[in-house]
Amino acid sequence: MDHSGHDHSAHMDHSGHGDMSAAGDMHSGHPGMGGGPPRCSMNMLFTWNTENLCIVFRRWRIDSTFTLVVSLLAIVALAAGYEALREGIRQYEAWTNKRVETAPHCRDQYRDDEDVEPQHEEEERLTETTTPWFLGQNAAAVTKRAHAIKSVLYGIQNFYAFMIMLIFMTYNGWVMLACSLGAALGYFIFGSRTTATKETACH
Numbered sequence: 001m002d003h004s005g006h007d008h009s010a011h012m013d014h015s016g017h018g019d020m021s022a023a024g025d026m027h028s029g030h031p032g033m034g035g036g037p038p039r040c041s042m043n044m045l046f047t048w049n050t051e052n053l054c055i056v057f058r059r060w061r062i063d064s065t066f067t068l069v070v071s072l073l074a075i076v077a078l079a080a081g082y083e084a085l086r087e088g089i090r091q092y093e094a095w096t097n098k099r100v101e102t103a104p105h106c107r108d109q110y111r112d113d114e115d116v117e118p119q120h121e122e123e124e125r126l127t128e129t130t131t132p133w134f135l136g137q138n139a140a141a142v143t144k145r146a147h148a149i150k151s152v153l154y155g156i157q158n159f160y161a162f163m164i165m166l167i168f169m170t171y172n173g174w175v176m177l178a179c180s181l182g183a184a185l186g187y188f189i190f191g192s193r194t195t196a197t198k199e200t201a202c203h
Contacts, residue, residue: 048173055175056166072178075167079182080189082160087190089153096146103139 040054040061053062055071062068168179187194 043171046171046173050172050174053170053172053175055170056163068174072174075175075178076182076185078167079164079179080186082157082164083183083186084190085157085160087194089150089157090194092153093150096142096150100139100142100146103142 038052040058041049041052042054043049050062050068054060055062055075060071062071164179168176170176
């Protein structure tokens with residue numbers, strides 16, 4: 001009878017070891033304990049902490065001082081590039097407006113016989129000042145084609161702006177400063193002929 005009591009205690013000890021092994025498995029599943037890569041830090045309040053900071057994408061992770069510096073420089077370049085894109089679109093609009101002014105209007109294609117000579121002179125002038133891409137097109141056709149291209153550029157500009165907004169919304173102070181510095185640098189380089197005020201916060 002004494003031996004049966006010893007057997008019961010042995011079984012109890014083994015069950016305790018089983019609980020400990022289960023607890024060990026639970027600890028091994030936690031991020032950062034050897035069970036996988038650490039999770040991205042998602043902040044909804046302003047912070048200067050960059051530990052496990054992910055910028056927009058999971059793969060864009062800040063895990064060292066070097067990656068922080070490189071990422072901040074990349075953000076500065078992206079923000080400056082947005083200002084370069086805006087300036088490029090403004091120059092394209094100015095160029096197309098000039099092309100519309102020099103393109104013949106629809107009514108100019110149906111002149112009386114006595115106006116044939118002036119029409120030839122106008123065509124020669126357009127040949128000298130108009131690019132081959134717009135030759136043979138009236139002002140309405142030039143405007144329609146240019147508006148289609150500007151619509152595509154407008155979509156690209158908005159996508160670019162919202163991506164920068166997402167970067168800014170990491171709520172990290174270093175990232176916010178990089179966005180602002182890039183915008184200022186881009187305006188200094190590309191915005192000499194534009195006003196410093198912006199219509200909206202995003203684009």
